[in-house]
Amino acid sequence: MKGRYCYWSVVDGDYAVMAQAVVKSARRVGVFKDFHIWTDRPVEGAICHQAAKFDKWGCLFKLTYLRDAVKQLNYDYFVWLDSDTYFVRNPGDVLRVMRCSPVHITLECDLSNPENRRPDWWDCPNDQFVELMRAKGVRSKAVFNVNGGLFIAHHDVIETLFNLAYEFWTYCKENGWTFNDEPLLAYAMQMLCGNPYAHTFRETMDLWASDWTGRYHDDLPDGKAWFFSDYFTEEKILVNPAIVHAMRSKSALIVSAGA
Amino acid sequence: MKSAKQKVFVFGWPSFLGGADTKLAHLLVLLHQHCEITVVPNENKHLHDRHWTKFLDAYGIKYALFQNLPSKLEGFGLSMSNQCFFSHRIAHSAKEKGLKIIWSSEMMWHHDGELEAVKQGVVDKALYVSEFQKRTLAPGYADLPSAITGNYVESEFFPFKERHNANFTIGRLSRADPLKYPEDFPVFYEALELPEARFRVMAWSDQLTHKYRWHLFDDRWDLLKPEKESQVDFLHSLDLFVYPLGHTFRESWGRSTVEAMLTGCIPLVPSGHQFEALMVHGESGFICGDFLEYRNYAQQLFYDFPLRTRLAKQCREHAVTNLCDREEHLRVWLEVFQ
Numbered sequence: 001m002k003g004r005y006c007y008w009s010v011v012d013g014d015y016a017v018m019a020q021a022v023v024k025s026a027r028r029v030g031v032f033k034d035f036h037i038w039t040d041r042p043v044e045g046a047i048c049h050q051a052a053k054f055d056k057w058g059c060l061f062k063l064t065y066l067r068d069a070v071k072q073l074n075y076d077y078f079v080w081l082d083s084d085t086y087f088v089r090n091p092g093d094v095l096r097v098m099r100c101s102p103v104h105i106t107l108e109c110d111l112s113n114p115e116n117r118r119p120d121w122w123d124c125p126n127d128q129f130v131e132l133m134r135a136k137g138v139r140s141k142a143v144f145n146v147n148g149g150l151f152i153a154h155h156d157v158i159e160t161l162f163n164l165a166y167e168f169w170t171y172c173k174e175n176g177w178t179f180n181d182e183p184l185l186a187y188a189m190q191m192l193c194g195n196p197y198a199h200t201f202r203e204t205m206d207l208w209a210s211d212w213t214g215r216y217h218d219d220l221p222d223g224k225a226w227f228f229s230d231y232f233t234e235e236k237i238l239v240n241p242a243i244v245h246a247m248r249s250k251s252a253l254i255v256s257a258g259a
Numbered sequence: 260m261k262s263a264k265q266k267v268f269v270f271g272w273p274s275f276l277g278g279a280d281t282k283l284a285h286l287l288v289l290l291h292q293h294c295e296i297t298v299v300p301n302e303n304k305h306l307h308d309r310h311w312t313k314f315l316d317a318y319g320i321k322y323a324l325f326q327n328l329p330s331k332l333e334g335f336g337l338s339m340s341n342q343c344f345f346s347h348r349i350a351h352s353a354k355e356k357g358l359k360i361i362w363s364s365e366m367m368w369h370h371d372g373e374l375e376a377v378k379q380g381v382v383d384k385a386l387y388v389s390e391f392q393k394r395t396l397a398p399g400y401a402d403l404p405s406a407i408t409g410n411y412v413e414s415e416f417f418p419f420k421e422r423h424n425a426n427f428t429i430g431r432l433s434r435a436d437p438l439k440y441p442e443d444f445p446v447f448y449e450a451l452e453l454p455e456a457r458f459r460v461m462a463w464s465d466q467l468t469h470k471y472r473w474h475l476f477d478d479r480w481d482l483l484k485p486e487k488e489s490q491v492d493f494l495h496s497l498d499l500f501v502y503p504l505g506h507t508f509r510e511s512w513g514r515s516t517v518e519a520m521l522t523g524c525i526p527l528v529p530s531g532h533q534f535e536a537l538m539v540h541g542e543s544g545f546i547c548g549d550f551l552e553y554r555n556y557a558q559q560l561f562y563d564f565p566l567r568t569r570l571a572k573q574c575r576e577h578a579v580t581n582l583c584d585r586e587e588h589l590r591v592w593l594e595v596f597q
Contacts, residue, residue: 101446139548195554
C-alpha cells in the first residue's frame with residue numbers, strides 16, 4: 001500500500017550515528033512511519049539506501065537527492081529531517097501543516113521587519129535578499145527566512161520545487177550571491193504555498209522548531225517548554241514542539257544513538 | 260469613383276480564444292463602416308469556418324487567401340500578434356505588393372523574425388496596447404513611427420448581469436498558457452477561505468493539469484477546456500475575477516479583465532502590470548500585492564452583498580466610460596491609417 005508520507009535523510013560519518021538517534025527517538029514516542037536513509041552504514045529501524053559520495057557544500061545534496069533518489073519512492077509526501085533532530089513526543093499527523101500546499105517549510109522570520117536586529121542572512125543584507133526574492137516573483141509583504149532542518153514536499157511537486165530552487169540559485173549567483181539550501185527552499189516555498197502566513201513559525205511551532213540558541217546544548221530535548229529566539233528580532237517565544245531540531249545537541253545525540 | 264475609405268488588409272483571423280484574435284473580432288466591428296477591410300487568414304481552413312465567415316459577411320468584410328490577392332495592392336497591411344506574419348514572410352510579401360505594414364505585437368515580447376523585419380524596413384508603423392508595453396518594446400523598434408491604440412472591447416458583446424449565484428464563484432478566463440498561472444494557483448484560490456465557494460477556470464489544458472499534478476482538484480473546481488462555454492456565459496457565472504499571474508509573465512493590457520468588468524464581475528488583479536490603467540482600486544476592482552490583500556478583499560466582497568452589487572455596477576460603468584468609448588477608439592484607429 002502506498003504510504004502517505006515517510007521521513008528521509010542523507011547522512012554519513014557522525015551524521016549517520018546521529019540518524020540512529022533520530023530513529024530511536026521517533027520509535028520511543030510511538031512514531032512508526034518509514035524512515036528512508038541514504039547512509040554509509042546501517043541505521044537500525046530505518047530503510048537504508050547506500051549513499052553515494054556526496055558534496056556537502058551548502059547542503060544542496062538535499063535537493064539533488066530529492067530529485068534523483070527520493071522521488072523514486074512510492075509515497076505521496078516526503079519529510080526531510082536533518083540528522084540532528086529529536087522527537088520528544090508523537091507529532092500526530094505531520095501533514096496538517098501542509099494546508100493544501102504542496103510544500104511546507106516553516107517560514108521563520110520576516111526579513112523585511114524593521115525590528116530586525118540581525119542585518120543579514122547568509123551574509124546577504126536583508127534588504128538585498130528581499131530584493132532578490134521580489135525580483136523573482138515573491139509577492140507577499142513579508143519575506144521569510146527558513147531553517148532547512150525539516151521540509152515536506154509532495155511527490156509530484158519535486159520537479160517544480162527543484163526547478164524553482166535552481167532558478168533562484170542561478171539568479172542569485174548572477175547577482176553575486178552563492179546560496180546554500182535554505183534561501184533556495186525559502187524561495188520555492190514562498191512561490192508554491194499559496195498563503196505564506198499559514199506556514200509561519202507561530203502557526204506550526206507545535207510540530208517542529210529549531211533549538212539554534214542551544215537551550216539543550218550538549219543535552220537532549222526533554223519535552224518541556226523552552227524559549228525559541230527569533231533569529232532576526234531575538235524575540236523570545238515559548239515553544240514545545242514534538243520534533244526538535246537539536247542543532248546544539250550533536251554530542252548528546254551521538255551518545256544517545258549507542259545507548 | 261475611388262472609395263474614400265482606406266483599404267485595410269488584416270492578416271490574421273478573428274476568434275474568441277486569445278486576447279489578440281478576440282481584439283481583432285471587435286476591431287473589425289469598430290472599423291467596418293470606416294475602412295474597406297479584407298481579412299487574410301494564414302491558412303485555407305479558416306475560410307471554411309462558417310461561424311466567422313458569417314460574422315464577416317454580416318459586417319460586409321471581405322476575406323481571401325494571400326495567394327488570391329492581386330499582385331499589386333494599395334492601402335495598409337495590419338497584423339496583430341500573428342506568429343506567422345514574419346516567420347512565414349507574409350509581411351515581406353505584403354510589403355512587396357505595395358502595402359504599408361502596421362504591426363502590433365500585443366505581447367510583452369517580440370515575435371520570431373519581427374525585429375529583423377523592422378531592420379529591413381518591412382514594417383512602417385508599430386502599435387502598442389499600453390505605455391507599459393511600449394516601455395518594453397520600443398527600444399527594439401528604434402525610430403519606427405508608432406501609436407498607442409489600446410484595446411477596443413465592444414461593450415455590447417459583454418452585457419451586464421446582476422449575480423445571484425447559488426454558490427459564490429470565483430474564477431478566471433485566459434489563454435491556457437502555463438506561464439500565465441502562478442506556481443501556487445490552486446492553493447492560492449483555496450486559501451482565500453471563501454465559504455462554499457466554487458472555482459471556475461476557462462481555458463484549461465492538459466499542460467495546466469500537468470503543472471498542478473500535485474493538487475487534488477475536488478468538486479469545488481470546474482476546469483473548462485477553451486470555448487467550453489461562451490465567454491459571456493462563463494463570466495456571468497463568476498462573482499469575482501481573481502487573476503494572479505505567473506512570476507515570469509507580464510500582462511501587456513488585460514483584455515479578459517475588462518471583459519469581466521463589463522459583465523459586472525469584479526476583478527482582483529496583481530500590481531505591477533497594466534491594471535492600474537484599467538480600474539480605480541477599491542471602486543472598480545482591486546489591485547493586490549500581498550496574498551492577504553486578495554483574501555481580505557475577496558472575503559469583504561463575499562460577506563457584503565450590497566457592496567458587491569454596487570461595485571459590480573461600477574465595474575461596468577468604469578469600463579464602458581473609460582475603456583470602451585467607441586468614438587475615442589475609432590478616432591485613434593483612423594489616425595493609424597493616415
